[in-house]
Amino acid sequence: MKRKNFWVLIIAIAILCIIIPGVSGAYKSLSNKNGVQTADQANGEQIQEATSQQAAIPEESREVDEEEDQESPEIYTVQNGDNLWLIAQKYKTSVGAIKELNNLTGDDIKPGQKLLIPAPGTQLRTTENTEAMPSRGLDGSGRYIVQEGDSLWLIAENFKISVDLLKQLNNLTGDRVLPGQTLLVSGTVKPSNQQVAPAPQDKPKQATPAKPKPAPAPEPKPTPTPAPQPRSSVVETAQQYLGYRYVSGGNSPSSGFDCSGFVQYVYKQHGISLPRTASGQAGVGTKVTSLAPGDLVFFTRNVGGGGIGHVGIYIGNNTFIHARNEKYGVTTNSIGFFMV
Structure with missing residues (x-):
């Protein structure tokens, strides 16, 4: 009887050893199929999510401010004898730019007054009203009267001619124009009528007796540069x-x-x-x-x-x-x- 019980116990143990691993494997397979996460899977997903968040941080930090800093305008104190034109020439800018930056409506300035001077490269609105230049400055004879802040380039640009033609029409040798000056802004320049004399043809050489060399002629004195001629006004x-x-x-x-x-x-x-x-x-x-x-x-x-x-x-x-x-x-x- 004892021997029979012994074999029953051995058989039961063997059956349990076969059944328990199978049931455990079926449980794992079933849990994966039904969307049940194990602790290792949950930890893996958390690690992956944290990594993706860390990778996204540099993308947000790549935003760059595209605004460029501009130089601050310089402050100038008006001296005795100064005017807007002289100050604009000194700082390589225009009278219109200084007036706009300082909200000036006229040309009057006084010693001790503080003026903001535009920094080099600063873009102001001084050219917004240049489209009206052809009509605002023409006199009765069709000539343009130079205004404050004008330059040869600005005048030529608005009248659709070149700076060289503008200078030729008005016999200008430099690039400076002054307020109140009148300029021709249309017309053509006649070409010079000077003709080059043809070179004399070579004649056959003839034997001539030797003559004493004449005394050298005195060198001509340099002709003085003529003074500017009177203009119309x-x-x-x-x-x-x-x-x-x-x-x-x-x-x-x-x-x-x-x-x-x-x-x-x-x-x-x-x-x-x-x-x-x-x-x-x-x-x-x-x-x-x-x-x-x-x-x-x-x-x-x-x-x-x-x-x-x-x-x-x-x-x-x-x-x-x-x-x-x-x-x-x-x-x-x-x-x-x-x-x-």
Whole structure:
């Protein structure tokens, strides 16, 4: 009996060893088919999700701000004798750009005033109204009157001509134009009629007796450069001498000019004789209440009795041209802020 029980126990153990692994494998297969996650699978998915989140972080950090920093404008303090045109020339910008940056509606500035100067490369709205240039600046004869902030390039661009043609039409040798100056903006330039003389044909050489060599002729003296010719108006004639040197007592392009000598010389080109001194010229003129281009403007001395001490020629836009001093020579200045 005991032996029989022993074999029953052995058989039962063998059956359990066969059944239990099969049931365990079926359970794992069933759990995978029914979407049940084991701990290892859950941990694997969490690791994969964390990795994908870490990989996405650099994508968000790649956004770059495309705005470029612009240089801050420079601050300039207005000095005695300054005007907007001189300041614009000094900082390589335009009068219109300075006026727009500082919200100026006129051309008047005063010593001690602070002005913002546009940084190089700064784009302002100074060209927004240039489309109106052909109509705003033409006079009755179809010539353009130069405005504040104009340049040869800007004028040529708006009238659809080249800068070279614009300079040829107006006999300009440089690139500077001044407010109030009149320019032809249409027409053609006639080609030069000069013809090259044909070279003489070679003639057969003939034997000639030797002659003594003549004494060498004296070398011709160099022809002096002709002075600029008078233009159609006093202002145009005066503007031809911008940059000429200042010499006390001078009254000609070759010797230089002082203030009254410059005025006397310019008016003489138009057949008008004036006294030699500023006070003498003030005595023969007629006082006016409204200035026009070509009128004379006189300044009294701040010291020494306050008499007439300086004279210049008004060219428009509250600006005059004059022989200022040894430093500046013949130049332009704003009337309101010039002091003798």
